[in-house]
Amino acid sequence: MKKIALVTLALASFFFTVKSSVSERNNTLRIRVCKVVEHEALNSVVAGMSDYLNSLKGKKYDIKVETCQGNMALASQIIAKFTDSRADVVVTVGTIPSQAAYKFAKAGKVKVVFSSVTNPDDISTDLKNSNVTGVSNFVELKPQLDLFQKIQPMKKLGIIYNTGEANSVFIVNKLKGICKSMNIELLEQGISKISELPQVTEKLAKVSDAIFISNDNMALSGMENIVAIAQKNNIPVYVSDTDQVEKGCAAALGPNQYDIGIQTGKIVQRIANGEDINKIDVQYPKTTELYLNTRSVVKFSDTIKAKAKKVF
Amino acid sequence: MLTINELLIATEIGLIYGILALGIYLTFRTINFPDLTCDGSFVTGAAISSVIIKAGFNPIIGLLGSMLAGGAAGLLTGIINIRLKIEDLLSGIIVAFMLYSINLRILGTNPNISLVNATTIFSNGNSMLICAVIVVIVLLCIAFLLNSDFGLGLRTIGQNKTFASANGINVNAMTIFGLALSNALVGMCGAIFTQYQGFCDVSQGTGCLVIGLTSVIIGEKLIPNMSFMKNVKIEMRNFLEISFLIVACIFGSIIYRIFIAIAINSDIFGLKTQDLNLITGILIIFIMSRRKKC
Numbered sequence: 001m002k003k004i005a006l007v008t009l010a011l012a013s014f015f016f017t018v019k020s021s022v023s024e025r026n027n028t029l030r031i032r033v034c035k036v037v038e039h040e041a042l043n044s045v046v047a048g049m050s051d052y053l054n055s056l057k058g059k060k061y062d063i064k065v066e067t068c069q070g071n072m073a074l075a076s077q078i079i080a081k082f083t084d085s086r087a088d089v090v091v092t093v094g095t096i097p098s099q100a101a102y103k104f105a106k107a108g109k110v111k112v113v114f115s116s117v118t119n120p121d122d123i124s125t126d127l128k129n130s131n132v133t134g135v136s137n138f139v140e141l142k143p144q145l146d147l148f149q150k151i152q153p154m155k156k157l158g159i160i161y162n163t164g165e166a167n168s169v170f171i172v173n174k175l176k177g178i179c180k181s182m183n184i185e186l187l188e189q190g191i192s193k194i195s196e197l198p199q200v201t202e203k204l205a206k207v208s209d210a211i212f213i214s215n216d217n218m219a220l221s222g223m224e225n226i227v228a229i230a231q232k233n234n235i236p237v238y239v240s241d242t243d244q245v246e247k248g249c250a251a252a253l254g255p256n257q258y259d260i261g262i263q264t265g266k267i268v269q270r271i272a273n274g275e276d277i278n279k280i281d282v283q284y285p286k287t288t289e290l291y292l293n294t295r296s297v298v299k300f301s302d303t304i305k306a307k308a309k310k311v312f
Numbered sequence: 313m314l315t316i317n318e319l320l321i322a323t324e325i326g327l328i329y330g331i332l333a334l335g336i337y338l339t340f341r342t343i344n345f346p347d348l349t350c351d352g353s354f355v356t357g358a359a360i361s362s363v364i365i366k367a368g369f370n371p372i373i374g375l376l377g378s379m380l381a382g383g384a385a386g387l388l389t390g391i392i393n394i395r396l397k398i399e400d401l402l403s404g405i406i407v408a409f410m411l412y413s414i415n416l417r418i419l420g421t422n423p424n425i426s427l428v429n430a431t432t433i434f435s436n437g438n439s440m441l442i443c444a445v446i447v448v449i450v451l452l453c454i455a456f457l458l459n460s461d462f463g464l465g466l467r468t469i470g471q472n473k474t475f476a477s478a479n480g481i482n483v484n485a486m487t488i489f490g491l492a493l494s495n496a497l498v499g500m501c502g503a504i505f506t507q508y509q510g511f512c513d514v515s516q517g518t519g520c521l522v523i524g525l526t527s528v529i530i531g532e533k534l535i536p537n538m539s540f541m542k543n544v545k546i547e548m549r550n551f552l553e554i555s556f557l558i559v560a561c562i563f564g565s566i567i568y569r570i571f572i573a574i575a576i577n578s579d580i581f582g583l584k585t586q587d588l589n590l591i592t593g594i595l596i597i598f599i600m601s602r603r604k605k606c
Contacts, residue, residue: 038586064579066576066584067584067586069586069588070515070518071516071518071519072505072509072511072513072516073325073329073505073569074572074576074588076321076325076509077318077321077322077325077569077572077573077576078576080317080318080321081315081318081573081576081577083317084315084317084318085315095424096513099424099426099428099509099510099511100509102428102510103428103509103510106428121426122422122424122426122511123426123428124426124428124429125426125429126429163416163423163514164412164416164423164513164514164515165423166422166423166424166513169421169422169423170422173421192412192413
């Protein structure tokens with residue numbers, strides 16, 4: 001009996017903390033963020049969005065961030081919490097929380113702005129009138145490959161990706177077609193665990209002219225390892241994520257994650273100003289930046305260097 | 313800041329995962345086999361049902377398909393263990409390991425399938441009601457099965473294999489059946505959860521075993537003292553006792569989800585989602601230690 005009383009008391013204390021912050025919310029907007037995992041790139045997105053919103057004058061933004069640890073059930077529970085705490089806008093970073101939030105948005109319970117979702121079709125092929133919009137992190141692959149060709153003519157391009165990540169499989173499928181048209185042989189190497197990375201990289205580095213890593217969370221987590229093995233085999237590593245260049249990758253022509261965050265923040269701002277979320281189209285990164293690293297195995301011509309935003 | 317709606321969602325997810333807990337109960341408790349296949353068979357069920365639904369079939373057929381697929385996975389674990397004499401823990405791990413590749417194959421080109429515009433069992437009607445109806449049907453089936461002569465045999469092998477075999481029970485066949493049944497339930501749970509969420513991801517099985525086993529253990533702590541049933545007829549008492557045990561799995565699972573909801577809401581104490589496992593763990597230790605003192 002004592003136990004039941006205790007549990008009831010604990011539960012009750014959670015119910016009654018609700019009202020405290022309601023009084024001063026007139027000019028404050030509740031922005032609730034659900035990230036799929038803790039990850040540098042995703043953290044920059046969130047930082048970009050928060051910095052942008054906080055720099056605005058007028059309305060105040062109350063931003064809270066949660067991580068669903070890649071777990072779908074947890075994502076649902078977190079979104080439910082956001083919905084019930086009357087969040088004005090829920091921002092979902094990554095595919096899994098965006099998919100979990102879709103159901104709530106479609107039912108009209110909350111407005112969802114997604115970010116860093118490579119393929120918005122994974123959420124729904126029809127996002128009209130679903131109270132969902134956002135920013136995809138997909139950038140055209142052709143310009144990236146053209147650039148890599150210019151830096152270093154290559155015949156065989158290796159790519160390492162997690163076969164369990166929808167975003168990566170989407171990219172690899174697109175790459176297949178593009179590589180064929182450019183006469184490059186694409187050597188795909190799927191992994192399912194981070195521990196497979198060293199062996200796989202070693203194997204791939206021996207047979208390819210360069211390694212390309214797109215926005216695959218697992219491969220990005222092991223970036224230092226990939227770079228070290230590639231250096232040893234005297235081949236460059238190209239990435240889509242500019243933040244990775246510092247770690248020793250040769251070059252990246254991609255969106256700045258922080259800027260994607262700002263772009264997301266702008267959508268949130270428009271909704272906060274009363275614009276209808278269903279009239280805002282899904283956006284793609286507006287600009288791409290070129291980052292180069294002179295410490296890698298390739299040499300850059302001056303024309304390419306001139307285009308670079310940052311040279312390490 | 314736990315709200316009623318959050319509790320409802322926790323309960324819905326708890327009901328669905330209750331079927332997983334029931335599956336785990338059948339292996340870990342009923343036949344006393346530490347089966348680790350479930351992390352894989354959960355996704356197999358989810359994947360099969362998604363593919364069937366995507367192909368335009370009735371979602372109920374999706375559920376049946378997922379049970380068959382899950383059952384096949386359990387069967388495989390059983391055969392590896394019994395016929396090939398590979399250790400019980402290891403055979404489950406190997407099958408779950410292999411299932412990851414198979415699941416990716418089933419899902420085809422994409423490791424993440426969206427079902428948002430497809431017809432699922434939740435398309436028409438209240439999701440809580442649908443979860444409850446499915447859980448009650450499953451509970452009734454399992455209660456009657458465990459209470460039948462066959463079920464008694466199944467329970468006996470978990471208690472004492474030598475005794476069971478001396479009484480003419482085919483221990484090997486029973487173990488394989490128990491594993492298949494358990495994983496059929498796990499597979500179905502995966503399918504229901506996928507349809508509930510509206511998407512299927514190849515990584516969604518991770519941690520199923522811990523969730524299921526924790527639910528079973530929490531459930532066991534909730535079972536009331538059976539002494540009030542002294543005057544009930546023995547056949548009836550047997551039935552009621554086993555019913556209590558399996559209903560407890562469902563309640564254990566719901567309570568586990570409510571713990572998570574509480575943990576998510578603990579930000580008022582300055583905690584973050586990354587502390588979630590710690591908070592949930594402490595809550596579980598709390599409920600489990602309380603009971604002993606009473």
